[in-house]
Each structure stands twice: as structure tokens, then as C-alpha cells.
Amino acid sequence: MEGNSVEEVEIQCISNLNTLKQYLCQQDNSENAFYFSNIPEKCKEFPCILGIDEAGRGPVLGPMVYGTALCCVNDSAQLAALECADSKALTEEKRDKLFETICGSPDLLGWGVEIISPNSICNSMLSRTKYSLNQVSMDSAIGLIRAAVKAGVNIEHIYVDTVGPPEKYQAYLLSLFPNFKITVAKKADSTYSIVSAASICAKVVRDHALSVWDFQEFKSNVKDSIGNFGSGYPGDPVTKKFLTDYCDMVFGYPMLVRFSWQTAQTALDKSAYLVEWEDEDEEPKTPAGNTAITSFFKSTSKSIVRAKHDFFIKRNLKNIVDF
Amino acid sequence: MATIHIQSGKNSVNYQTKNVKIQSIPCKIHADCDAKVSQYFNTYVKEKKDSDSILTASFRGYPLEGKEIQLPKGYKGVILHESVRPDNDTDDRKFYCVNTFDSFTYWNWNKTPTGNDKMIKALDWIKIAEALHAPIEEE
Structure with missing residues (x-):
């Protein structure tokens, strides 16, 4: 944690709740963080299933966490024995326990998370070219898949809990990863055990990210x-x-x-105080020199004001006598 | 027209603001008050990755990109404070200088500051004004 005088060793491997908390404390919570566990050797050799789910999409506070879990297709029975279920259907204690089981099975399961900081979510949604939460979500899922591929996982089938309409999302993922079977489904977190495991990782990481949250702005x-x-x-x-x-x-x-x-x-x-942002387009609303034709028939008492030279306009320079 | 007086604010207004950094952000906050800049803003000012001294920060969730701008040599920026604004146009106005600065951080909303930004270009005027007002030397 920042400001902590005790020198802590940087956490390389999250193996239980304790190391998870230490890892979270070491991250700058205004930025995204990415963690991927070691990959079981057999997952590089034999075909694997990979599940993806998210936690904390709706709340106004804290990070959104994308999680993935993976194991060999042949280990499905062992995976089922862990009794992972939809993270929302479990109590916090049960989730924490299952998370430790997942971390504690490095020969069976691999897992990873991306922690998308609240600041990063705001910055995306409030950027000039709006980067929607749906796109942020999909990109995070894609990032997790790419990380698994890079780590050498022999992926056969990917199961994803949907963001929006499943058909469109599935087609999009297939266009990026044509070599994998991909299933995008609603409530995948309660249908497929591997997605349940991913959802537990995501949910537990989000909950603990909140529990150790360091308010950098406060003493x-x-x-x-x-x-x-x-x-x-x-x-x-x-x-x-x-x-x-x-x-x-x-x-x-x-x-x-x-x-x-x-x-x-x-x-x-x-x-709070009202804040007004500069207009997205600073162009003048009516084109210069565009005078209504009828104006030529009206008499006007206004003296003609000479327009400022472009040099001044481009620099926002004006004569000010009152301020 | 009323005369404008500018005075040193050493004795009148808090001089704690001396040496604080000036931030120019691309929005208008409808308030005139102290702000917890170091707590809420400076804490999150970071250097943008793979950039040449471009900074990043956020204000109310909006992404900002900033750059430190040096004032031309021989010039000083001043922050003025007016305690009471007269309620008519004819009375003299008194401003106190509460801070001076040689540089400031110029922020854009989600856009890297460049020489094309109005604020940065406005400083060109200083050189032009110097040339315009310089005495003509006869050869």
C-alpha cells in the first residue's frame, strides 16, 4: 500500500485471499491492472475450455472486473466437483472459499482477471469519441483470450457470458478468433461451470479491490x-x-x-458547482458572410464593425475593457 | 472610463498561494473559491506513456492531456483578486496581486496540447507586440 513504510515484495503469484489483497494494495487503483495465473502444463498440451464473465458492471462505485478461468476438457468432472455456481447465487464466504480452491489448484485450473479502474471507465465514456461500456467490456474479454493464447493455452472452446445480444457478440468474437469454438450465452455463469469459476474470480477480486480501496485523495x-x-x-x-x-x-x-x-x-x-465543457465543435454556427438577402432592403443604423483579423480570432485574443 | 489599480497583495490576501502551480483546464467551473487541487487533481497527474513530457489527469471523470507552458523570458503571469467590485462602471477598480507564475500547465480535454491550441498560440502575440512597440532605429 502506498505510504506504507514496510517494504513489501511485489506479489507475483496470487495463491489465496491474502496474496490477492496484497496484490490489490500494490496496484495504482486509478489505473487498470491485469493478472494472469500460471498455466497448468497439461492445459498447453490438451484441449481446453475457457470461461469469461464480469463483475461490477452496474454499480456507480469501484472497478469493473473481467475474469477468466480455464481447464482441460478432460478435467470437466473435476471442475464440476468444485461446485462452482453463479457467483451471485453464492454467499460471500462461499465465494471466497471457492476462490481459494481455484487459486489452490494450479495443476487443474488457470485463471486471470483484468481490473478496469473506475477512472478508466469514466475516461473512456467521457472521451471525445465515446468509447462505450459495451466496447470496453468486449475489449477486456478479448484481452483475456489473447493473454491465454499467448501463454500457450490449447484453447478448444470459449464460453462467454453475454454483454447485450449474444448473437452479435458471438459473431464478433468468431471474426477475431476463427479457430476456436465460441459460445456466447445469457446466464452462461450459471450454465457452464468454467464460466461460474470465471465469475467467482471476477466477483471476489472486485469485492476485495473495494475492501482494500486506498483513497489517494484523502489523508x-x-x-x-x-x-x-x-x-x-x-x-x-x-x-x-x-x-x-x-x-x-x-x-x-x-x-x-x-x-x-x-x-x-x-x-x-x-x-456541486456547475461545470461547462468546451464545445466539441468550436466552429461558428452560421458561416461567415452569410447574410440574408432581405437584409439589403432594410435600413440599418448599426455602424459596420470591422471583423477582427484571423490572427486574433485563432488565438482567442480580444480587446477587453470590462471584466 | 474607470481606472484600474493593481497592487501587491502581500498584506491583504493570503499569500499561501505563493508558488502553487497554475492549471488551466478546458471547462468553466461556475464558482470562485478555493479548491483542493493537490488532493483531488495533482494526486493523479501522471506522465503519459511513450510521450514527450505530456501529462494526463482527470477532472470529474473527463480525461485530460496537459503540457507545461513556460512564459516568455522577461514576463510574469499574475493572479489578481478583486475584493469588492464597484456596482457602477465609473468607479475605480482595485485588484490585488495574489500570486505570480512563470509557467502553467495547459490542459486539453482528451487531446494532446500542440502549437495549434489557442492558448499556446496566444503567446505569439507577445513577440509581435514587442516588435510593434520597439523603437524604430534609424540607420
């Missing part, structure tokens, strides 16, 4: 007083209270918050 005494900020879902009263209590009139919120969410925007419109 330690403020950090300690923050306490709980809730689930991050707009309806959660704890989250609502957090958004009210930690709103800065000028800057809005700490970087934990996704500014691009309607909930955050509405709250800022109500309680």
Missing part, C-alpha cells in the same frame, strides 16, 4: 473515517449517503466513483 485520518460505502448500486442507501457525504463542490468525488453514471451526474448537478 489517513479521513480514510479511516470513511467506513462503508455500500454495494455501489444506485438504490443502496449506504451508497447514496456516501455520495452525499463525500461530494466536493469543485472536484465532485474521489476516484472510486464512476462520474459517467447517471446516479453520479444527477447527484453532482444537485449539489
Whole structure:
């Protein structure tokens, strides 16, 4: 953790919840982080299935995490024995336990996550050429597949929990990875065990990223007083209270918050100073010299003002007598 | 027309702002107040990867790209503060200088600052003004 005087060894391998937390503390939470476990040797040799799912897409707080899990097709029975289920259907304790089982089976399973920071989500959604959350999500899934390919995984079949209409997404992934079987489905996290495992990795990593969240904008005494900020879902009263209590009139919120969410925007419109951004197109609205033809028949008392030279216009230079 | 007075603000306004960095961001905040810049903004200012001293930061979730701009030699930037603005156009106005600066960080919204940005180009005027106002030397 930043500001921690104890020199910590950089975590290379996440093998349980403890090392996961240490790893998360070592990341700059305003940026994305990417982690991939070691790949079981047999997964490089024999055909594998690979599942992909996400956690934290909806909430106004914290990172969105994309997770993947992989194992040999022949080990399906062993995978089923772990009793992974849709992460949302499990209690937090059960998820944490299953996560440790997944990490603790390096000869059976490989797994990886991309932690997409709230700041990175806002920056994408509020960029000039809008980069939608759907696209961010797909690109993250694609990144995980590429990382598995690069690590030498012998992929046979990829199962993905869908973002939007499954047919379109599946066709898109197939166009990028024509050599793999790809199944994109709704509720894949409860249908396919390998997607369940991926969803557990993603969900546990997101939950712990929140639990160790280091508010870089606050001094330690403020950090300690923050306490709980809730689930991050707009309806959660704890989250609502957090958004009210930690709103800065000028800057809005700490970087934990996704500014691009309607909930955050509405709250800022109500309680923070109004901020106006420069127009996307700075071009003048009516073309210069475009005078209505009828104007030539009207008498005008206005004196003709000579237009400023282009040099000044291009530099926003004006004569100011009042300010 | 009313006269404008500019005075040193050493004794009148807090001089704590001395030496703070000036940030020019591409939006208008409808407020005139102190802001926790070092806490909320400077904390996240980073050098852009694979770039030549271009900086990145965020304001209210918007991605910004910035560049440190040096003022021309012999010039100083001043930040003025007006305690009371007269309610008519004829009274004199008094400004206090609360800070001076030799450089500032110029930020664009999601666009790398270049010589084509108005603010950077505006500094050209200084050289032109110098040339225009320089005494003509007879040869």
C-alpha cells in the first residue's frame, strides 16, 4: 500500500485471499491492472475450455472486473466437483472459499482477471469519441483470450457470458478468433461451470479491490473515517449517503466513483458547482458572410464593425475593457 | 472610463498561494473559491506513456492531456483578486496581486496540447507586440 513504510515484495503469484489483497494494495487503483495465473502444463498440451464473465458492471462505485478461468476438457468432472455456481447465487464466504480452491489448484485450473479502474471507465465514456461500456467490456474479454493464447493455452472452446445480444457478440468474437469454438450465452455463469469459476474470480477480486480501496485523495485520518460505502448500486442507501457525504463542490468525488453514471451526474448537478465543457465543435454556427438577402432592403443604423483579423480570432485574443 | 489599480497583495490576501502551480483546464467551473487541487487533481497527474513530457489527469471523470507552458523570458503571469467590485462602471477598480507564475500547465480535454491550441498560440502575440512597440532605429 502506498505510504506504507514496510517494504513489501511485489506479489507475483496470487495463491489465496491474502496474496490477492496484497496484490490489490500494490496496484495504482486509478489505473487498470491485469493478472494472469500460471498455466497448468497439461492445459498447453490438451484441449481446453475457457470461461469469461464480469463483475461490477452496474454499480456507480469501484472497478469493473473481467475474469477468466480455464481447464482441460478432460478435467470437466473435476471442475464440476468444485461446485462452482453463479457467483451471485453464492454467499460471500462461499465465494471466497471457492476462490481459494481455484487459486489452490494450479495443476487443474488457470485463471486471470483484468481490473478496469473506475477512472478508466469514466475516461473512456467521457472521451471525445465515446468509447462505450459495451466496447470496453468486449475489449477486456478479448484481452483475456489473447493473454491465454499467448501463454500457450490449447484453447478448444470459449464460453462467454453475454454483454447485450449474444448473437452479435458471438459473431464478433468468431471474426477475431476463427479457430476456436465460441459460445456466447445469457446466464452462461450459471450454465457452464468454467464460466461460474470465471465469475467467482471476477466477483471476489472486485469485492476485495473495494475492501482494500486506498483513497489517494484523502489523508489517513479521513480514510479511516470513511467506513462503508455500500454495494455501489444506485438504490443502496449506504451508497447514496456516501455520495452525499463525500461530494466536493469543485472536484465532485474521489476516484472510486464512476462520474459517467447517471446516479453520479444527477447527484453532482444537485449539489456541486456547475461545470461547462468546451464545445466539441468550436466552429461558428452560421458561416461567415452569410447574410440574408432581405437584409439589403432594410435600413440599418448599426455602424459596420470591422471583423477582427484571423490572427486574433485563432488565438482567442480580444480587446477587453470590462471584466 | 474607470481606472484600474493593481497592487501587491502581500498584506491583504493570503499569500499561501505563493508558488502553487497554475492549471488551466478546458471547462468553466461556475464558482470562485478555493479548491483542493493537490488532493483531488495533482494526486493523479501522471506522465503519459511513450510521450514527450505530456501529462494526463482527470477532472470529474473527463480525461485530460496537459503540457507545461513556460512564459516568455522577461514576463510574469499574475493572479489578481478583486475584493469588492464597484456596482457602477465609473468607479475605480482595485485588484490585488495574489500570486505570480512563470509557467502553467495547459490542459486539453482528451487531446494532446500542440502549437495549434489557442492558448499556446496566444503567446505569439507577445513577440509581435514587442516588435510593434520597439523603437524604430534609424540607420
